[in-house]
Amino acid sequence: MKKLLPTSTAGSLPKPAWLAQPETLWSPWNLSGEVLSEGKLDALRVSLHDQQLAGIDIVSDGEQSRQHFVTTFIEHLSGVDFENRKTVKIRDRYDASVPVVVxxxxxxxxxxxEHAKFLRQQTNQPIKWALPGPMTMVDTLYDDHYKSREKLAWEFAKLLNQEAKELEAAGVDIIQFDEPAFNVFFDEVNDWGIAALERAIEGLNCETVVHICYGYGIKANTDWKQTLGSEWRQYEEIFPKLQASNIDVISLECHNSRVPMELLELVRGKKVMVGAIDVATNVIETPAEVADTLRKALQYVDADKLYPCTNCGMAPLPREVANAKLHALSAGAAIVRSELMQ
Structure with a gap:
């Protein structure tokens, strides 16, 4: 029997201090060459162990082998120049020096x-692997070749589809596409963003997720969130089309996020990864707070379709805080699970 309310994380987990600078996004590696390759696998094992100790049901690599959730994938592509960078505004929010499509x-x-195969060897649990979504990839570089966000997104979707099929063949159970850009470019999402995402999942038999969120707890994001008002209803513009899409699961943040829970009614019938852990604070949720968020979500999501999760990645958090939050997530899910079984 499949477990009710299986817990998972939205993506990244903090890296050990010996591997990379702690509590930093885009953190530089502390190792190099063969030692770095070995260190990444060791960190993956540690991250898996931490998830297992915390009682997480659907485990991941914790993104231990990547500096950043988008650029690590782009670094491996040809046609992109990482040397001669340009500065662009990412998600209309903050400037970043980015590679150029040439x-x-x-x-x-x-x-x-290789890392997915390695993770599969380490555990019999269901595993989830995160890839950047086509629109978010487009938003994280400068395009000097296609001169069209849509054209470039379709090219990325094809490459992501190749990668996803290989991950599925390696035993990955769930493939997640990170699309924080879905929160910003609503017209584009409806015009071609969801269609490009569907191209990326074409022919897959494993479960597919789109993770849409308001971003890591970094200053540029928290400042932007202050401008959004007391209710974050932006999802209203894209949920109807996502509900009709081929994506299996929608992942979003529901704890401390000001996203009105009733918006979940717009995706009724889909599976939802409900973020019950706030990644923008070091305050550790109590199991009761997690349970409360999950109960509210259950008004709009059927119990067999609800996956308790974190709001976003936790790479910038101290490791002990992230671990404590994972324990709280598991404990909170256990409370609600037992209520549902009664």
């Missing part, structure tokens, strides 16, 4: 396959 993009070889 030619047709291609994927000469698999990006995450």
């Amino acid at each position: 030619d047709a993009v291609a994927r000469p070889k698999p990006v995450f396959l």
Whole structure:
């Protein structure tokens, strides 16, 4: 029997201090060469162990082998120049120095396959692997070749589809596409963003997730969130089309996020990864608070379709805080699970 309310994380977990600078996004590696390759696998094992100790049901690599959830994939593609960077505004929010698309993009070889195989060898639990979504990839570089966000997104979708099929063949149970850009470019999402995402999942038999969120707890994001008002209803514009899409699961933040829970009614029938852990604070939720968030979500999501999760990745948090939050997530889910079984 499949477990009710299976817990998981939205993506990244903090890296050990010996691997990379703690509590930092885009953190530089502390190792190099062969030692770095070995260190990434060791960190993956540690991250898996931490998830297992916390009682997480659907485990991941904790994104231990990547500096960033988008650029690590792009680094492995041809047609992108990382040397001569340009500055762009990412998600209309903050400036970043980004690589430039100078030619047709291609994927000469698999990006995450070896690490996915390694994770599969380490556990019999269901595993989830995160990939960047096409629109968010487009938003994280400068395009000097296609001169069209939509065209570039379709090219990325094809490459992501190749990668996803190999991950599925390696035993990955759930493939998640991270699309924080879905929160910003609503017209584009409805015009071509969801269609490009469906191209990325074409032919997959494993479960597919789109993770849409208001971002990591970094200053640029928290400042932006202050401008959104007391209710974050932006999802209203894209949920109807997502509800009709081929994506199996929608992942979003529900704890401390000001997203009105009733918006989940718009995706009724879909599975939902309900973020019950706030990643923008070091305050550790109590199991009772997690349970409360899940109970509210259950008004709009059928119990067999609800996956308790974190709001977003936890890479910038101290490791002990992230671990404590994972324990709280498991304990809170257990409370509600037992209520549902009665």
